[in-house]
Amino acid sequence: MPKILKFTEALSLIAAVLAAALYSIFPLSMFLTLAITFGTISYHLLMRLIIGTALGSPAFIRPDYTKGRYKVRPWEHRVYKLLRVKRWKNKMPTYSPENFSPKLHSWEDIAVNMCCAERVHEVISALSFVPLIAHVWFGAFWVFLVTSLCGAALDLSFAVIQRYNRMKIAKIAFRRGARPH
CATH class of the missing domain: 1.10.287 (Helix Hairpins)
Incomplete structure (x- = not known):
């Protein structure tokens, strides 16, 4: 990829x-x-x-997947069910599958990597709207808006996948005795 x-x-x-x-x-x-x-x-x-x-690296800022904005909330389960995430999540590509491999990383590290991936996709979603500025010079506001919305929606879908999968990974990490930093 x-x-x-x-x-x-x-x-x-x-x-x-x-x-x-x-x-x-x-x-x-x-x-x-x-x-x-x-x-x-x-x-x-x-x-x-x-x-x-x-x-994308935990070296930048190591997130704690059990606290703050990274903690998956109980109401999110209903949202994921409504979006049918389970049906389409495995059809999406992964840029660095090795970051999520239990053969290469502990379950805690995988959960942290998922937080980093979520952070990346959220920032990218916001930056997808920067090309809207170009409509000032080139016109075609709606074209720039539609492409920005599509780019943001695509990246938000990856953030949703990270949160959806992290619920399960966090449970596994907790059972294995991981203590988040």
Whole structure:
């Protein structure tokens, strides 16, 4: 997954620069549309890579999965049932499956990694709306809004998966005698 994401980011960036260059030489709306499209895709992918690297490690701030905003609340069970998370959670890709492997990590470390992944996806969801600023120069507010909403919804679905799965992982960690830091 990391290779695919990085390759797609590089390809999008090259396509955006090429389309912008072509637009400066031949001012056709098609080249501007392509530059905006690939530029927006490039932003979304690059932002995800940067935020994932910056905030995805417990070394940044080690969250306590038993307290504060990371603690799963009893009412969330109803929300997950309403969203039918159990049906679609296994169909979503995982960027770093090794971070959630019980063969490589303790159950407590997996729960902490899930908190970090949740944090990453929440920040990415908020930053998905930055391209809305571009409507000032390019117009097409609704296009930028729809793509931002889709990007945010996708990342929030990953945050939901982390919280949903963490309920079970936290129980396992607690039974195994883990003491969160």
